[in-house]
Amino acid sequence: MTKYIGFDFGGTTIKPGVVNEKGEIIEKTAFPTPKSRDTLLDSLMKTIEDYQQRYQISAIGISSPGIVQSDGRLMTAGAITCLNGVNLKPILEKQTNLPVSIENDANAAAIAEHWIGAAQGVNDYLCLVLGTGVGGGIVINGQIYRGRHGMAGEFGWMVTKNFSLTENMENKSLNATSAVVDGLCLRYTKAKRQIKPRFRRVKDARIIFKAASDGDKLAQSMLEEFYHDLSVGLIDLMACFDPELILIGGGISASTEFADGLTTALSDMKTRHKSLYRIRTELDIPVIPAKLSNDAGLIGAVYQSFHK
Template sequence: MKKYIGIDIGGTNIKYGLLDETGTILHKSKSKTSTKGQEIISRVKEIVATYQENHEIVAVGISVPGVVEATGFMTTGGAIFDFYGIHLKDILEKELGVPVSVENDANSAALAEKWLGAGKQYANYFTAVVGTGIGGAIIINHDIYRGAHATAGEFGFMINKFIDADDTRLASLSLTGSVQSGLVQRYQDETGTTSELDGEQIFTLAAAGDTNAQAVIDAFYHHLAIGIFNVLVTLDPEVVLVGGGISANPAFIQELNRRVRALQAGHRDMENMTLAEIRPCHFLNDAGIVGATYKAMKSCKEENVESGKNEVTALI
C-alpha cells in the first residue's frame, strides 16, 4: 500500500506521521519547532529521510500557519517569520526529491474532516479551530474555497469589538474569542495572577464558583458566538465544525449552540430562518497531519490526471 508523510508545522511543535492511502496513521511523533526557517526545513528533511529508510514515500503533505496560495507560496507564515514571502512547496520539493503539497493549518483541519471525519457527508461547511488563536476554513462543493488572495476563511481576523474607552481601537476575534487571549489572558488580566493556566483550568474554577472565571467564560462564549453567527448568515453552510482541544468538551459545543440560537432569537428578521448546527470536529491533535496527507494524495492524483491529458493532447 502507498505511503505518505503528513507534517504539521506549528508555532510550538512539529507533529508528523506516516500514513497509508486509507488515512491510517502507521506512526506519529513530534518535536519542538525552531524559530529559524532553515532549521525547520532541515528538520523536515530529517523526518522524511528517516521514514524513507524503510518505506517508499509517494508524497509529503505540509500543514503550516499563515496565508498559503494554492501554488504553495506563503504570503505569511504566522509565528514563523522566516516563512513570509517564500515558495515553500518549491523549496521542499528541491530538498526532498518527492512531490510536496503545502496547505494552511485550518484548511488542513477542514480537509481531514472532509476525508475521514465529521465533514464526510457535507458538500458545504465551515470549520473553526479554536485554540491559541482562531483559524477558519470554508469548504464549498467538497473543496477548499480560497478567495481572490487566499485569505478566505481567516475567521480570527474578523473585527469583534472595540477595546478602549473611546471606541477607537479594534480587537479581532482571535483576541476576544480564542482560548489564549480571550479566555486565559483575560482571566489573568482580571485577577492579576501570573500563574500559568489553561482553558480547562478556568472552566474548573468557574464551576467551583470563581466569579472572575465565570465572567471571562461568559465573554468568551459571547464573542465566539457572534463570530459564528456572522459566518452562518453569510455563508449558510450545512454545518459548522469546531476544532481545537476545547471542542472535545460536549458542554462547550452545547453552550455555543445555545448562544448562537439566542442571537438568532433576538434578531427580528431571522424568525423563520434555519441556521446550521455547530458540531465538534472528529480530529484533534492529528488533524494537521491527516489533512496535509489528504492534500498530498489529492494533489498527486490531480497532477497524474493533468499529465495524462497533456500526453493525449501531444499525441493528437
C-alpha cells in the same frame, strides 16, 4: 500500502505523523514550534529522515496557518512569523527528492472532514479551527473557496467588538477573543496578572476549565466572554454563508465542557438576533465538533499531497 508524511503546523506546536492513503494515522508525535526559520527547517528534516528510515514515503503534506499561495509560498504563516514570505515547497522538495504539498490549516481540516470526518456528503459547510489563532475553511459546492489571494477563510481577522480609534482593530478580532491560546488563555493570564503579577502564562485551556469547575469566578467569567464572542462570530458567518453545517475543530473541540458551553451561548445569542430568531424553525444550521478533532490538519495535509 503507500505512506505519506504529514505536518500540522501550529503557533505553539508542530505535529508530524505518518498517514496511509485511507487517512489512517500510523504514528504521530509533536514538538514545540521553533522560533527561527533555520531551526524549524532542521527539525522538519530530522523528522522526515527518521520516518524515511522506517517507512517507504511517497510524498509530504503540510498544513500551515496563514495565507498559502497556489505555488506553496506562505504570504503569512499566522503565529509562525519566521515563515512569512517563505516557500517551503521547493526547499523541502530539493532536500528530500519528494513531492511536497502545502495547504492552509483550516482548509486542510475542512478537506479531512469531507474525506473521512463529519462533513462526508456535505457540499456547503464551514470549518473553524480554534488554536493559537482562529482559522477558517470555506467549502462551496464541494470545493474549497480560496478567494483571489488565497485569503478566504481568515475568520480570525473578523472584528466583532467595538474598538477605539487609538488601538489596533485586531485587538477586538476573533483571534484576540475566540482563539484558544492567544485568545482565551492569554486573556485569562492577563486578568490573573492584575491580581498576581508573576502569574505564569496559561497555554492550555484545560487549566481554565478546571479552575472554573473548582469555583474560580475569574475563569468562569473568561469562559462566558469566550463563548459569547465566538457565538457572535458564528452568527455573522451564518448570515454571510448560509452553510449546511459549521464544524469546530482544534483540540478544544473534543471537550464536552466546551461543546456544552458554546451550545448554550449560541442558543442564547440567536434569541437576541431578531431576524435570525424569526426564521429559526426554517433555518437550522448545526454547529458541531469536527470528528477528527486535533488530527484533521494532519490528515487533510496528507490528502492534498496525493490529490493535487
